Amino acid sequence: xxxxxxxxxxxxxxxxxxxxxxxxxxxxxxxxxxxxxxxxxxxxxxxxxxxxxxxxxxxxxxxxxxxxxxxxxxxxxxxxxxxxxxxxxxxxxxxxxxxxxxxxxxxxxxxxxxxxxxxxxxxxxxxxxxxxxxxxxxxxxxxxxxxxxxxxxxxxxxxxxxxxxxxxxxxxxxxxxxxxxxxxxxxxxxxxxxxxxxxxxxxxxxxxxxxxxxxxxx
Numbered sequence: 001x002x003x004x005x006x007x008x009x010x011x012x013x014x015x016x017x018x019x020x021x022x023x024x025x026x027x028x029x030x031x032x033x034x035x036x037x038x039x040x041x042x043x044x045x046x047x048x049x050x051x052x053x054x055x056x057x058x059x060x061x062x063x064x065x066x067x068x069x070x071x072x073x074x075x076x077x078x079x080x081x082x083x084x085x086x087x088x089x090x091x092x093x094x095x096x097x098x099x100x101x102x103x104x105x106x107x108x109x110x111x112x113x114x115x116x117x118x119x120x121x122x123x124x125x126x127x128x129x130x131x132x133x134x135x136x137x138x139x140x141x142x143x144x145x146x147x148x149x150x151x152x153x154x155x156x157x158x159x160x161x162x163x164x165x166x167x168x169x170x171x172x173x174x175x176x177x178x179x180x181x182x183x184x185x186x187x188x189x190x191x192x193x194x195x196x197x198x199x200x201x202x203x204x205x206x207x208x209x210x211x212x213x214x215x216x217x218x
Contacts, residue, residue, distance in 0.1 A: 014077070017124025018082055019120075021086050022093065024120050026091075026094045027110075029094060030097045031107070041164035042060060044169035045167060071140025076129045078128075078131060080130075082124065110174045121189075137152075149186065
């Protein structure tokens with residue numbers, strides 16, 4: 001049945017997306033040239049609370065969900081998986097990936113992590129099972145105030161990185177690059193992952209329960 005097959009594809013893409021998101025976050029941390037904005041906040045909290053990076057990632061996710069109420073965002077399966085799995089995936093990656101010994105190696109690892117983070121973001125949002133807490137802020141700002149995705153993402157990133165820096169998080173050149181680049185990188189990927197691979201072919205009518213393309217100003 002086409003609709004059942006579509007849901008299977010969507011679920012697989014969602015799981016791949018959150019898995020890659022956790023890996024990407026950890027790779028950027030291990031690159032040690034400046035972490036992502038949310039990782040700056042998490043590392044800042046590590047200075048205050050004796051918990052692992054992954055555990056704090058989960059706790060921050062629950063707090064961020066509270067900000068969804070004024071933005072009228074609704075959680076879904078993707079939200080739950082994002083909250084519960086990205087932190088453990090990040091901890092697992094941190095346990096097996098060492099810090100590169102040279103600066104070129106660190107830059108390369110950061111670049112891989114950044115590209116992977118952009119792909120992972122579009123990959124798990126595309127199935128429309130619900131965004132993660134952090135990306136829900138991006139989508140909420142877009143829907144409530146009409147901000148393009150890249151602008152909404154940049155507003156969130158800058159705000160969080162400033163808060164993390166005040167708490168003593170690892171602020172570096174990589175943080176600046178990530179904060180300014182991740183929004184424009186995710187922007188062109190979203191239409192691709194929203195429509196692929198379950199979009200109906202021309203000769204096949206769309207079924208009622210297939211996802212509708214997000215009404216986003218690309």
